Amino acid sequence: MTMPSHDGLPGVDLRAVLFTIHDGSLLVALTEGEVGARLPRGVPSLTDPLDASARQIVRTATAVHEQYLEQLYTLSVREPAPWTIVVSYMALVSTTSGGSLDGREGLWHNAAEVPPLSETDRMVVDYALLRLRAKLGYTNVAFHLLPPTFTLTELQSAYETILSRPLDKRNFRRRVIASGILEQTADKRREGSHRPATIYRFRPEADGETYLTPPWAEGA
Amino acid sequence: MTMPSHDGLPGVDLRAVLFTIHDGSLLVALTEGEVGARLPRGVPSLTDPLDASARQIVRTATAVHEQYLEQLYTLSVREPAPWTIVVSYMALVSTTSGGSLDGREGLWHNAAEVPPLSETDRMVVDYALLRLRAKLGYTNVAFHLLPPTFTLTELQSAYETILSRPLDKRNFRRRVIASGILEQTADKRREGSHRPATIYRFRPEADGETYLTPPWAEGA
DNA sequence: TCAAAAGTGTTCCTTCTACACCCATGT
DNA sequence: ACATGGGTGTAGAAGGAACACTTTTGA
Numbered sequence: 001m002t003m004p005s006h007d008g009l010p011g012v013d014l015r016a017v018l019f020t021i022h023d024g025s026l027l028v029a030l031t032e033g034e035v036g037a038r039l040p041r042g043v044p045s046l047t048d049p050l051d052a053s054a055r056q057i058v059r060t061a062t063a064v065h066e067q068y069l070e071q072l073y074t075l076s077v078r079e080p081a082p083w084t085i086v087v088s089y090m091a092l093v094s095t096t097s098g099g100s101l102d103g104r105e106g107l108w109h110n111a112a113e114v115p116p117l118s119e120t121d122r123m124v125v126d127y128a129l130l131r132l133r134a135k136l137g138y139t140n141v142a143f144h145l146l147p148p149t150f151t152l153t154e155l156q157s158a159y160e161t162i163l164s165r166p167l168d169k170r171n172f173r174r175r176v177i178a179s180g181i182l183e184q185t186a187d188k189r190r191e192g193s194h195r196p197a198t199i200y201r202f203r204p205e206a207d208g209e210t211y212l213t214p215p216w217a218e219g220a
Numbered sequence: 221m222t223m224p225s226h227d228g229l230p231g232v233d234l235r236a237v238l239f240t241i242h243d244g245s246l247l248v249a250l251t252e253g254e255v256g257a258r259l260p261r262g263v264p265s266l267t268d269p270l271d272a273s274a275r276q277i278v279r280t281a282t283a284v285h286e287q288y289l290e291q292l293y294t295l296s297v298r299e300p301a302p303w304t305i306v307v308s309y310m311a312l313v314s315t316t317s318g319g320s321l322d323g324r325e326g327l328w329h330n331a332a333e334v335p336p337l338s339e340t341d342r343m344v345v346d347y348a349l350l351r352l353r354a355k356l357g358y359t360n361v362a363f364h365l366l367p368p369t370f371t372l373t374e375l376q377s378a379y380e381t382i383l384s385r386p387l388d389k390r391n392f393r394r395r396v397i398a399s400g401i402l403e404q405t406a407d408k409r410r411e412g413s414h415r416p417a418t419i420y421r422f423r424p425e426a427d428g429e430t431y432l433t434p435p436w437a438e439g440a
Numbered sequence: 441t442c443a444a445a446a447g448t449g450t451t452c453c454t455t456c457t458a459c460a461c462c463c464a465t466g467t
Numbered sequence: 468a469c470a471t472g473g474g475t476g477t478a479g480a481a482g483g484a485a486c487a488c489t490t491t492t493g494a
């Protein structure tokens with residue numbers, strides 16, 4: 001239970017919205033608290049910067065170390081009284097190659113049908129999804145949800161899952177190739193009785209600017 | 221002097237970057253601290269939400285009540301030790317019709333040549349300017365820097381001041397009219413020996429969405 | 441030879457950019 | 468009549484959306 005500070009300052013609480021993609025669904029990590037599902041949370045460490053504390057919360061919830069992390073917004077809520085400052089983050093964890101959920105199936109919930117949450121948690125989840133969708137349009141965040149190598153069809157279906165709407169195959173490929181963010185590998189993925197797909201890799205050095213996140217924020 | 225909390229939580233500090241436009245220059249409000257110029261700052265009140273405290277800081281610095289306020293980012297800094305959480309805001313205060321600076325000329329500094337600031341303050345100012353410029357492109361924030369009525373030339377020169385680059389008159393007018401955000405008044409401004417300018421008013425109900433600011437943030 | 445996903449171009453339309461002259465007024 | 472800022476249109480370029488068939492493979 002987070003307690004407010006007692007020397008005249010409000011307490012500070014961190015919450016993280018963790019997204020991953022699994023089997024064509026966008027999933028959100030929720031822990032089971034005393035009063036139902038909640039976002040992974042914690043208080044900032046006194047020895048580390050805020051981002052490091054947020055990353056630690058993600059690690060604790062998922063046992064995954066490398067993540068994309070982005071600060072969302074800071075809000076003040078009346079609970080616990082009198083006021084608590086909640087700094088919210090969004091984290092993206094990439095689909096593991098195997099596709100298993102690390103045996104933590106209870107943690108992940110379909111983003112389209114989250115269980116009842118506190119008012120604050122629900123707002124933060126909704127906002128995270130809004131930001132994630134908006135960011136697909138002008139950044140390359142989607143790569144952080146995919147394994148290191150992937151096919152264009154896989155990339156497209158990640159986009160479609162997040163936006164929950166179909167995209168045109170030719171337009172999608174033209175744009176993503178033109179952006180210069182992809183690098184073809186020599187490998188092909190041959191699975192199933194059909195033409196094998198070219199495998200691509202993300203080129204981090206071609207990762208564009210964001211305008212949303214300040215220059216000093218450390219990305220992944 | 222902001223002190224850290226003593227019960228294991230970091231202290232919280234608010235800083236506001238106040239912009240206004242005056243005589244074709246973009247100005248930033250800076251107070252004179254013991255160690256040179258600083259951003260207006262304060263600690264969050266225990267009885268009000270964060271935004272209200274930020275607004276109070278702006279009021280104290282400028283004696284202006286109605287402002288556009290937008291949260292920028294929350295960062296953690298090592299000073300004062302061990303860590304302080306700094307929640308930063310950007311506020312826009314509108315040019316007063318008279319064009320005077322309310323007798324607080326010492327407060328306002330040209331944004332193009334701010335005096336030396338602390339590392340944190342400088343980062344926050346730079347980021348605020350980045351955000352303000354980016355937002356000109358897809359929102360109507362500029363109206364918050366203008367008096368309630370204005371001519372298209374005044375609006376354009378506000379844009380040019382912020383972007384510090386000239387804009388094409390015809391393209392600018394076409395876009396801003398097409399956006400539907402303006403409402404013509406019956407008045408004309410006749411000043412100087414030339415054709416009088418049509419006066420426009422901002423239509424708040426046509427104010428578009430932001431995507432940057434969460435839905436629950438209260439705008440102006 | 442069939443089923444299944446991979447891969448590939450063109451047309452249309454909308455939007456952005458560049459650019460120059462006439463208008464209404466005060467002195 | 469002239470100086471001053473207000474106001475207007477068009478053509479070319481670029482970018483986004485819609486749309487269907489051929490290719491390569493495994494079974």
